[in-house]
Amino acid sequence: SVKMNPMHSTQKTVRKVKATISRYEMFQPGDLVVVAVSGGPDSVCLLHILHSLKEELGIGLLVAHYNHGLRPGEDASETRFVIGLAESLAVPSETEKGRSLLRRKTASLEEAARNARYRFLERVRKARDAQKIALAHQLNDQAETVLMRLLRGSGPSGLGGIPPCRDRVIVRPLIEISRKEIEAYIKARKLSYVVDSSNLQASFMRNRIRLELVPFLEQYQPRLTERLAETAEILRMEDEYLEKIVTAWVDGESEISPDGKVSVALRSFLNLPLPIRRRAARQLI
Numbered sequence: 001s002v003k004m005n006p007m008h009s010t011q012k013t014v015r016k017v018k019a020t021i022s023r024y025e026m027f028q029p030g031d032l033v034v035v036a037v038s039g040g041p042d043s044v045c046l047l048h049i050l051h052s053l054k055e056e057l058g059i060g061l062l063v064a065h066y067n068h069g070l071r072p073g074e075d076a077s078e079t080r081f082v083i084g085l086a087e088s089l090a091v092p093s094e095t096e097k098g099r100s101l102l103r104r105k106t107a108s109l110e111e112a113a114r115n116a117r118y119r120f121l122e123r124v125r126k127a128r129d130a131q132k133i134a135l136a137h138q139l140n141d142q143a144e145t146v147l148m149r150l151l152r153g154s155g156p157s158g159l160g161g162i163p164p165c166r167d168r169v170i171v172r173p174l175i176e177i178s179r180k181e182i183e184a185y186i187k188a189r190k191l192s193y194v195v196d197s198s199n200l201q202a203s204f205m206r207n208r209i210r211l212e213l214v215p216f217l218e219q220y221q222p223r224l225t226e227r228l229a230e231t232a233e234i235l236r237m238e239d240e241y242l243e244k245i246v247t248a249w250v251d252g253e254s255e256i257s258p259d260g261k262v263s264v265a266l267r268s269f270l271n272l273p274l275p276i277r278r279r280a281a282r283q284l285i
Contacts, residue, residue, distance in 0.1 A: 026171040029058030032130035039194040042136035063093040143228040160236030246279040
């Protein structure tokens with residue numbers, strides 16, 4: 001058997017990330033990018049790869065770390081780690097400690113923590129006049145999300161999974177890189193990291209999907225993660241196309257009265273195919 005040079009493997013990973021960035025046109029030369037860094041392996045890998053590509057891409061970087069305040073001792077050490085990591089790469093950093101969310105019910109804790117983090121990242125972006133926010137979601141996150149939404153019941157929009165880009169602001173350069181590739185990159189580059197606090201906040205259902213359902217399904221399809229991600233991309237592209245068709249119909253057929261009421265001709269609405277009618281109803285509402 002031939003052993004692959006670990007550094008060759010990391011170069012392949014970087015090439016894949018570059019291809020993702022190019023395919024989805026994530027950055028423009030001159031962009032300042034807020035990189036969300038928790039301190040876990042995924043975000044450390046993201047920061048390290050973007051730092052190695054910043055001259056080639058013509059982008060500037062700013063590290064942003066949000067301390068949720070859920071684990072006082074560990075959160076503080078994570079913050080110190082991220083600040084030190086940013087300093088070692090000569091990248092400026094912004095940190096913030098949020099209000100305690102522990103009084104919330106467990107079911108809403110993950111969502112509340114995520115929303116607070118997103119609000120912080122957007123505040124940093126606006127304050128620093130940055131163009132993009134880079135998040136470290138990767139291929140396994142994508143596959144787990146698709147499975148979770150399938151089990152809960154979801155239409156094409158939900159089964160499209162995590163979008164590589166959102167609102168021309170949020171970008172996910174690692175979305176086509178697997179957890180194993182990230183772990184190999186971290187090991188080959190001898191990078192330090194801390195336990196990702198976001199993993200500790202992962203929902204019970206997501207953890208069971210990751211630890212039980214995915215390994216079980218991989219017995220039937222070893223490339224399960226890649227297949228689910230490919231399916232998500234197909235559904236996402238078709239969903240975006242259908243939404244454009246519906247938006248054009250709504251713009252052309254609807255009227256808005258002075259008091260804000262939206263109306264469409266009933267005959268025109270009922271003549272639409274049912275899948276388009278449902279989307280049109282949702283947009284009109």
